Amino acid sequence: MKPQYVGILLNSSAYLGIPEGSTGTESIPCYEEAAADLGLIPCFFRITDIALDTRTVLAWTPGHSGYVQTTVPLPKVIHNRSILQRPTHKKIIEHLITSGIYVFNAYNRYGKDLVHHMLAEQPETLSLLPHTAPARPSSIALMLKKHRDVIVKPCSGSVGLGIMRLQRGRQHDRFTYSTSSPSAAAWRSAPARHGRLPALLRRRISRQPFLVQERIPLARYGGNPYDIRITVQRGAQGTWEVTGMFARTTPQGTFVSNIAQGGIPLPIEGVLRDSFPAIPACQLVERLEHFGLRIAAALSRHMLYAADFGIDAGLTSDGRLFFIECNGRDQRYGFQKAGMTEVWKETYRKPMAFARYLLKHRAWPEDDFR
Structure with a gap:
């Protein structure tokens, strides 16, 4: 044989x-x-x-x-x-x-603007999106006036590089930005005049496409905001399955949770129990799983041949869920760093099981072509 x-x-x-x-x-x-x-x-x-x-x-x-x-x-x-x-x-x-x-996973690089558009045109995921617009001086000013705290991020790129934050204050705005180095030490914060965008921000958005987005008021753990990485993959049955999830806390002085920028990955259950003591952690995990599956199903209607998503979710202190962004080439090592070794290994088993499914059925799962 x-x-x-x-x-x-x-x-x-x-x-x-x-x-x-x-x-x-x-x-x-x-x-x-x-x-x-x-x-x-x-x-x-x-x-x-x-x-x-x-x-x-x-x-x-x-x-x-x-x-x-x-x-x-x-x-x-x-x-x-x-x-x-x-x-x-x-x-x-x-x-x-x-x-x-x-x-x-033939095509695994999609701009954040395109992903947002894919989800915004589907009723079942539109409500999961924070207020978002193409980043122009006028749109940033309007969003800052409305939300008082906005994120400006490049449509392409990863590990949090190029992302910026503007916060409205009484006397002046607060501008937080990163240099080119992917580390927590590379972050800077400076005051900015009301009604005038910082020169660095204007320069960056003039050179490549950016999005401006309301900042989600994330729940906190140990005093630091956190988001949640949900890994959704196709497995032995060809269908979308949640392989696992972990929380990522933001380091001091930053507002991003990327591990390359100093974010700390942690097992999700303990984080949820600490920040939502009145709600059973298993209920919140179930909600997060359903959230991840909804996002994966919606994106796969547009992203043919997709089988692996790393979905970042924002959970607010009052229990609302928001989509932050999605990675079509999930790095997986966050599970290992969080001490979740078996889940980390499962992120490798799932693709091999899906490969076996394709060899057996000689056909893509039907939901890929809805």
């Missing part, structure tokens, strides 16, 4: 680190363990390793004493973990899909 390969498409940095076991946030052993449990052999490669003419790929595969580089038939199912920005690379993905290869 021929071995059944499952392809895992990586960025060059992770791919090149496989021989030494230096793959950043990608856990190659977790993929290997999950695939082996399902009778699959993982093969790791870059987009440039694919030979369309021979339908083969040069890949790292598990050997007796580590990984070996070998040429294997192009897997019938590929789990994309790379960021593909070049048009030539996107054309290769399109060719694979049209030729019958199942590439899930």
Whole structure:
């Protein structure tokens, strides 16, 4: 019987680190363990390793004493973990899909403005969105007047880089911003005149698209605001499932919870019990699960071939839930840092189980094409 390969498409940095076991946030052993449990052999490669003419790929595969580089038939199912920005690379993905290869998470980079539009046009998710508008001097001024506390964030980008905050005060506004370094130490705060946007903010929004959004009054834990990362994935049945969730508290001096910016990941139940003592934590977790599934279902109507979402939710002190943003390439390591090792491993098992589903059914789940 021929071995059944499952392809895992990586960025060059992770791919090149496989021989030494230096793959950043990608856990190659977790993929290997999950695939082996399902009778699959993982093969790791870059987009440039694919030979369309021979339908083969040069890949790292598990050997007796580590990984070996070998040429294997192009897997019938590929789990994309790379960021593909070049048009030539996107054309290769399109060719694979049209030729019958199942590439899930084929497209995993969507602008925050596009994601907001996708959710805003669907009644079941519109109410979950904070007030949001394209960031222009006039819209920022109007939003600041109405909400008194706004976030200005780039439509593209990650780990909280480029995000800014404006707060209305009696004598002056308060402008909080980050430098280019992704760390808690890179944040600065300065007063700003009423009626005049800070020069840095005006310069940034003139160079690339930004959104302005009302700041959600997040619930607090240990005195610090927190948000919630909900990982929603397709699994063995092909349907959306909540794999797990954790809270992320914001470090002192910042207003973002990204782990790269110093945010601290924590198991969700203890955080919820502390900040909502009158409500059973299991009830809140159930609400959060339902929230995550609603967002995933709504987005997958637009994002074909999606199978993995990292959804950030804001929970207010009075129990309201808001969508903050969504990552189509969930980094997963937050579970490991929160001490949730089994859930972290499950985030690798789910994609391999979905790969097995696709190999068995030879068809995408029907809800992908509603």
